[in-house]
Amino acid sequence: MNVFFVRDCVNPDDAVYIDGQWYCTLGSCYAAACGEVTVPENLSEPCFDCEDDGTNCIEFGGVTDETSALSQAVHFTLFVGSLSSQCGEGLIAYASACYIDDITDRPLAGFMNICPFGLNLDRERLLSTVQHEIFHALGFSHSLYALYRDEDGNPLTPREANGYPPVDPVSGLFLWSSRVIQELTLDWDYVGGTTQRTVQALVTPNIVREARAHFGCPTLMGLEIEDGGGAGTALAHFEKRIMATESMNGYLTPTRVFSRMTLALMEDTGWYIPDYEMADIMNWGKDLGCDFVQKSCKNWIDQKTNAGLSIAPWCNVPFETTCHAEGVDVAYCSFYQYFNGVPTIYQDMNQMYNALFEALVT
Ligand SMILES: [Zn+2]
Structure with a gap:
């Protein structure tokens, strides 16, 4: 149709x-x-x-x-442009649905804009970016979370008299229910001690199943979504700390994968049945347990250091080369010096994940 x-x-x-x-x-x-x-x-x-x-x-x-x-x-029409109108500040590409089905809310059409300078990416990164944007247009979008449906086709978020969920007057987004996203509270180690940190997490059933299996954390309540990067990146991607090599995080990094968790989210829209055999294998965070996915990098690094173990996949030797977490590339331990101050709770992260090139992909 x-x-x-x-x-x-x-x-x-x-x-x-x-x-x-x-x-x-x-x-x-x-x-x-x-x-x-x-x-x-x-x-x-x-x-x-x-x-x-x-x-x-x-x-x-x-x-x-x-x-x-x-x-x-x-079944779906994708419009593709390469306009510079909203580009700048490292933004490479963005996409969204633009027309949804009256009955199921499934996106019937969407658009993708590849910023003109993004066309200079090498073929592999450009392809990965295009694939990333297609997932946004098909459903992985904070403008669509509130329209997700269960496996029987019933809305996960209650509807108002007009047939749609309530709208947040500030963001203009449909407000999603706690059946889609919930706040989780993490015990968070940082240089000043331990605090409690509230994060947003996807809690739909397939994503929870896949995240528990991937990280080896059977008690995990949801998969954290990105809180950084501004309006186009925050909430619309997986959290990079725990999903650093996943293509559906908000930053373009080399050697990316589309894991079973991305496919699970597509299934949790209620609009698609993915073929999990087509998922890429993701090594980042694989079987590293609840502390890796629910606590800070500092907690992980301290625990491993105190036990005399490797702190991988994190690193703390500037510019040391090593095997990339996905095992198909050489990576180096990238350090950034921030002159304007890093928020206190993130001052565990002078050990940054290797990143040869990063830019925003919304
Ligand atoms: Zn994106």
């Missing part, structure tokens, strides 16, 4: 309602858009234009019977 995009008038005041049909005054019919991408004629509703007084109405452009018939087999 495909969608045909409804056009708006350039100026809302140009809209006139005649005999059950909205028209634009002559010449003011607007090209439909998905994100920043202009929708082609064959995926748009026709233009309906009239004179100011409602006479001489004409219908033109838009979908034809032929294109309509062709589109019946299309």
Whole structure:
């Protein structure tokens, strides 16, 4: 099933309602858009234009019977652009759904923008970025969490009278329920001692099953999502500390994988049935237990150091080369010097994970 995009008038005041049909005054019919991408004629509703007084109405452009018939087999339409409008500050690409199904809420169309300089990435990283963005457009998005459904197709977040979840007046996002995301409280070691830190975690059933199995932590209540990186990155990705090599974290790093946890999240949307055989193997955090996934890096490093064990996958020898955690690359222990101060609770992290190149991928 495909969608045909409804056009708006350039100026809302140009809209006139005649005999059950909205028209634009002559010449003011607007090209439909998905994100920043202009929708082609064959995926748009026709233009309906009239004179100011409602006479001489004409219908033109838009979908034809032929294109309509062709589109019946299309399950998802992705519009791709390379515009610089929202790019900058290390942003490489972004994507979102732009049209959802009336009945199931499943995204029927989405857009992806690869920032022009992102096209200079090497092929492997560009491909990984494109794949990452497709997952966002299909459902891995904080604008869609509140629309996720259970395996029977029932909404996980209660709906209001208009059929949609409540909207957060500040962010404009649908507010999700605790069946999708919950706050977890972690005991958090840092240079000043131990504090309690509240994080947001995905708690849907498939992701919890896969995260427990991956980290070897049967009591894990949810999979932490990113809290850093600003509006496009925070909440919309897996937490990089525990998912450093996962492609659905918010930072472009070399040698990335799409793990079973990404596929599990797609299953937890209620819109897809993934083939877990297609998942990449992820070594980062594999079988490292509850402390790795629920406590700070400092806790891990101190524990291992005190026991005379390797602190891998973390490191503390600047620029030492080592095997990449995924075992298919050489990595080095990357240290950053922050001159503006690191928030106190993160002052365990002078031992930074190796990263040859990082940039924001929202
Ligand atoms: Zn992203």
